[in-house]
Amino acid sequence: MNIQEYNSYGGPSRIRTNDQGVAVPRLSHLAIGPLLIHYNKKIIDFQYIILKKIKNVLGRKKMKIKVGVSNRHIHLCKKDADILFGKDYEFHKRNDLTQKGEYACEETVIVSTDKYEFPHVRVMGPLRDYTQVEVSRDDASLLEINPPMRDSGDLENSEAVWISGPNGKIYKENCCILATRHIHGNKNNLPNHNNRDIVSVIFNGKEIDNVHIKMKDSYELEMHIDKSDANEFGIENGDYIDLE
Numbered sequence: 001m002n003i004q005e006y007n008s009y010g011g012p013s014r015i016r017t018n019d020q021g022v023a024v025p026r027l028s029h030l031a032i033g034p035l036l037i038h039y040n041k042k043i044i045d046f047q048y049i050i051l052k053k054i055k056n057v058l059g060r061k062k063m064k065i066k067v068g069v070s071n072r073h074i075h076l077c078k079k080d081a082d083i084l085f086g087k088d089y090e091f092h093k094r095n096d097l098t099q100k101g102e103y104a105c106e107e108t109v110i111v112s113t114d115k116y117e118f119p120h121v122r123v124m125g126p127l128r129d130y131t132q133v134e135v136s137r138d139d140a141s142l143l144e145i146n147p148p149m150r151d152s153g154d155l156e157n158s159e160a161v162w163i164s165g166p167n168g169k170i171y172k173e174n175c176c177i178l179a180t181r182h183i184h185g186n187k188n189n190l191p192n193h194n195n196r197d198i199v200s201v202i203f204n205g206k207e208i209d210n211v212h213i214k215m216k217d218s219y220e221l222e223m224h225i226d227k228s229d230a231n232e233f234g235i236e237n238g239d240y241i242d243l244e
């Protein structure tokens with residue numbers, strides 16, 4: 001192929017023609033097409049990712065979550081229940097709690113230290129593998145103890161208290177905590193969060209931080225705080241907070 005190149009001024013041209021005068025594209029012109037398609041695709045992919053992210057953020061609506069305020073209470077293990085209430089004592093359900101299978105009992109115990117005593121601390125059912133006393137910051141200062149803020153069951157190096165029931169009394173070490181404020185939920189009612197996430201929520205324009213997410217298939221959507229938190233943030237049982 002006899003290739004001649006001219007431009008409109010008669011000089012070397014960008015347009016190449018063969019001996020029939022038909023324009024022949026340069027190699028670089030041939031390569032640029034697929035290259036442009038390649039980069040266009042990249043740009044489109046990039047735009048798609050950005051749009052998806054924006055949609056996710058916009059789509060993540062503020063959720064209203066009901067708050068349950070818990071008063072001081074106790075969970076018992078079988079061994080301690082036997083000592084406090086008598087062997088194989090059967091507790092009486094007072095009322096169901098929001099979370100399936102959990103209930104408050106008619107029975108109460110006395111929780112005390114040398115400094116203070118709470119005479120009617122509600123027993124929660126069913127029995128657990130461990131005995132755990134959950135108090136508020138205000139309760140702790142009356143008892144003059146310094147319980148750590150923990151998730152349920154995390155009792156290592158927690159506080160000791162006396163626990164008295166109708167059948168006996170025990171001095172229980174590593175049982176008393178301040179419960180971490182938390183939200184119960186599952187994949188469906190809390191789709192944008194994972195177990196053990198730590199989030200902030202809003203109540204009356206005020207931020208409440210360090211809220212732990214607890215996920216389980218059986219969990220109803222509900223936030224739990226203690227009385228000291230409720231007083232501090234002006235929240236009453238049954239109020240709703242916003243989670244983003």
Ligand SMILES: [Zn+2]
Pocket residue numbers: 182184224
């Ligand atoms: Zn809870």
